[in-house]
Amino acid sequence: MAELATFEALAVRYGTRTTMRSEVFLHHHLYGETDSPIGMDYYFWVVRNERRTIVVDCGFNERSGGARGRTMLCPPPEAMRALGIDPAEVTHVVVTHAHYDHIGNLDAFPTARIVIAAEELAFWTGPYAGKRLFAHSAEADDIAVLRRLVSEDRVDQVRGHTQLVPGVDLIEVGGHTPGQLVVCVRCKDSLVVVASDALHYYEELDLERPFAHVADLPAMYAGFDLLRELTAAPGRLLVAGHDPEVMHRFVPVAGYESLAVRIA
Template identity: 50%
Template sequence: MTARYQVTIVKYGTRQTVRSDVYLNHHLYGEPDGPIGMDYFFWVVRNTERTIVVDTGFSAIGGANRKRTTLIEPAAAFDALGVDRAAGPPVVITHAHYDHIGNLGLFPASPLTVAGAEYAFWTGPYADRTLLHHSVEDEEIASLKQADAEGRLRPFDDEADLAPGVRVIRLGGHTPGQSVVTVETTDGVVLLASDSVHYYEEFERSMPFTQVSGLVDMYAAFERIRTMLATGEVRHLVPGHDPDTLDRFTPVTGPLAGLAATIGEEC
């Protein structure tokens, strides 16, 4: 029997911007510009046997450099969830942008699973180009290199089973190694889309995000996710930045009230 998990979605940051800042070539849609919110999340997958962390949020420096608003420090959020950081729980890196790997130092003993294509790009010859480099912090890329030197990096090619009931899949598009995570829960399979889908609207209308390494790959990622939903392979889509996300799932109580929601039950 496949192991089942509870997924916790944690909103730790936010910002306000405009639609032309998030949708690639927004003017081509012939629509007026307007305000739009962007929330920042990480995810925790757990049952009675294991805990898996999916991304670690932006650091204080990474957020300040881009004038992002921190709602709760990720370390405090992990602690509120009872994540034993010192125990070295597995960490999935969906991609290496600043708002997804900013707190890897909180998990100094953890194995880090990342697409090989992602690591190869950010340690390769084009990582310093302005249109790509503005989304990363050099110190955080260095932390990936250090993890590799320590033998903690777990690169994979296209797909990998992280644990029974948890699978990581590289789709590309947003970055060369942009990955998603599927999780078996008591309420069906959850797709943690991360930044393969920033917004529900982005996915529903095939409106690519402004930051993209492979436009055709991004469109193809939308189609693959549509197929996963249509065939019942996936029941719940959880995007990477949509402010509507928490309202679609079960709110938590306690210190993370208003900042987190769950899917499924821990079992």
């Protein structure tokens, strides 16, 4: 039986915080605007069909989130089970990048293949990951888990544009981190583009406002151009990585309206 090439895509909101606009937009003072509060939500994404379940990122854990003052709404493994997902049956976990809020629960998936850009893995296991401007966004314990999974031959490294499975493509864009990935998912009537942290907020794209934490600024701008290209045609849906607007743009999952939305 041929694998179904269309999927359902969900965004799951597991955490939140309130911060200031000057903390999230690079060189915010250049825009001549008064600083003001802004919400930041934390998500992971589920891509599934009758054959497989793929999780895109897996959130922060209670220790790393608590240490940074983040509000945990529902621990990601618990959120998955609430939505009928057994982490033990997840086939792939796509790590879009290795920041603490995206790889904090890798040990919850005992059999999944872990998929990450080779450039991303090389950076976080290389000599510059410990520099303060990078290290503050990562957790040594999480990177140690990633290293262990590599040693156990459970990590697949990708480069450029890769088909993960029919209907799911990974595109390496860099920018926010050296190997930041975007995930494109073929759903029944649409193409869903999960930007993850290639686009934290929709206004980054609308107003050309890069996020504050960036490894390669020209690559981040090029990533914005790619996201525009990917979503220019009708039936293309763009999902930002941390924008509270995600919970309003898409359809709430019945019974779990504050936890998850169905993108397509």
